[in-house]
Amino acid sequence: MAEGSSRGAAWNALRLKVLERDRYICAYCGGEATEADHVIPKKLGGKDELANLVAACKPCNSSKGARLGSRITWFNRNWLSRV
Numbered sequence: 001m002a003e004g005s006s007r008g009a010a011w012n013a014l015r016l017k018v019l020e021r022d023r024y025i026c027a028y029c030g031g032e033a034t035e036a037d038h039v040i041p042k043k044l045g046g047k048d049e050l051a052n053l054v055a056a057c058k059p060c061n062s063s064k065g066a067r068l069g070s071r072i073t074w075f076n077r078n079w080l081s082r083v
Ligand SMILES: [Zn+2]
Pocket: 026, 027, 028, 029, 030, 031, 056, 057, 058, 059, 060, 061
């Protein structure tokens, strides 16, 4: 169950930027993140850009779909606190 087709060198560089920005902390459970996850899924119009990506650990990143609601809630709250 890979997400989209955004793999390769460009994705890898972007993923590392996200992980460094979020200090390798999973946005969902606070665990050690090794992946980057789309806040808004690509199939819903989300883009491969820093603003639409959060660090996530493997278990959280692989549990797609069910977390859509909570991830958007998290995203909005986090975004508001930065403004
Ligand atoms: Zn996690």
